[in-house]
Amino acid sequence: MNPRLQDWRERRVWIIGASSGIGAALARELRARGAKLALSARSIDGALLARDEILAEWGGIDLVLVVAGTYQKMRADDFDLTAAKQLVETNLNGTLNCLDAVLPTLLAQGHGGIGIVASVAGLSGLPQALIYGPTKAALINLCESLYLDLHARGISVYLINPGFVATPLTAKNDFSMPALISAETAAHEIVRGIERGEFHIHFPRRFTNWLRVLRLLPYRLYFWLIHKVTGL
Ligand SMILES: NC(=O)c1ccc[n+]([C@@H]2O[C@H](COP(=O)([O-])OP(=O)(O)OC[C@H]3O[C@@H](n4cnc5c(N)ncnc54)[C@H](OP(=O)(O)O)[C@@H]3O)[C@@H](O)[C@H]2O)c1
Numbered sequence: 001m002n003p004r005l006q007d008w009r010e011r012r013v014w015i016i017g018a019s020s021g022i023g024a025a026l027a028r029e030l031r032a033r034g035a036k037l038a039l040s041a042r043s044i045d046g047a048l049l050a051r052d053e054i055l056a057e058w059g060g061i062d063l064v065l066v067v068a069g070t071y072q073k074m075r076a077d078d079f080d081l082t083a084a085k086q087l088v089e090t091n092l093n094g095t096l097n098c099l100d101a102v103l104p105t106l107l108a109q110g111h112g113g114i115g116i117v118a119s120v121a122g123l124s125g126l127p128q129a130l131i132y133g134p135t136k137a138a139l140i141n142l143c144e145s146l147y148l149d150l151h152a153r154g155i156s157v158y159l160i161n162p163g164f165v166a167t168p169l170t171a172k173n174d175f176s177m178p179a180l181i182s183a184e185t186a187a188h189e190i191v192r193g194i195e196r197g198e199f200h201i202h203f204p205r206r207f208t209n210w211l212r213v214l215r216l217l218p219y220r221l222y223f224w225l226i227h228k229v230t231g232l
Helices: 020-031 051-058 083-107 134-155 183-196 205-214 218-232
Strands: 010-014 038-040 064-065 115-119 156-163 201-205
Touching: 010 020, 010 051, 020 083, 020 115, 020 218, 038 064, 051 083, 051 183, 064 083, 083 115, 115 134, 115 183, 134 156, 156 183, 201 205, 205 218
Parallel strands: 010 038, 010 064, 064 115, 115 156, 156 201
Antiparallel strands: none
16 A cells, blocks of 8 residues: 555654654664664653754655654543543644654655554553543544545555553553563564555554454444453
């Protein structure tokens, strides 16, 4: 659905949210493949918006990967408006800030790509993800619309939906995470998906394919199964 990418050498890749977890592993993976990297995160350079410096240095961008995001477990009986707004601010508005920073450049170039890390938690409603889930559902919808708008303009769009990945973000989870993979495996899957030109890059498939099927079920069956499997 996107052009295949064979050779990462000298590709100019900007990773936003590269200080830990999946973003940091992606940086290591792409560095090993010879890509030119710009890495952003609050704890790396103190500010997310470094576009002008990157453009001045590189003169263009081949790929932007928006990885930054945060998670807080929430259910209806512990709804916290401040925390909810913080999740929306980081996961959704943060991504919109990134789009604002890079879309004019990508459109003017008429080539390059943008990948956004959402989550399988955005595929359908799940317990403990009362607000995290909707922020990721919005990103999934956003990527679909971006693809429709940008594909014909020569710009690749990648929707990245990980299952459970062992990172600082999931370290605080107090439940057993099915099909948990390492950040290195996640980075490898993302790079492989981009190389193959996939739009929907999701992994590990033994877990994500189940969730993709579940979302197609009638709600009565879906709610019953989720309740049965999670006990929540
Ligand atoms: N781990 C999983 O199981 C899993 C599953 C599905 C989707 N995801 C998604 O994958 C992405 C990466 O998560 P991760 O698991 O690798 O977690 P992580 O290790 O906590 O990394 C999160 C990254 O986002 C940045 N970030 C966090 N809050 C931010 C904020 N308010 N403003 C700007 N940057 C912020 C962090 O950098 P600074 O704190 O230095 O800014 C860090 O680089 C997230 O979007 C997450 O929702 C993770």
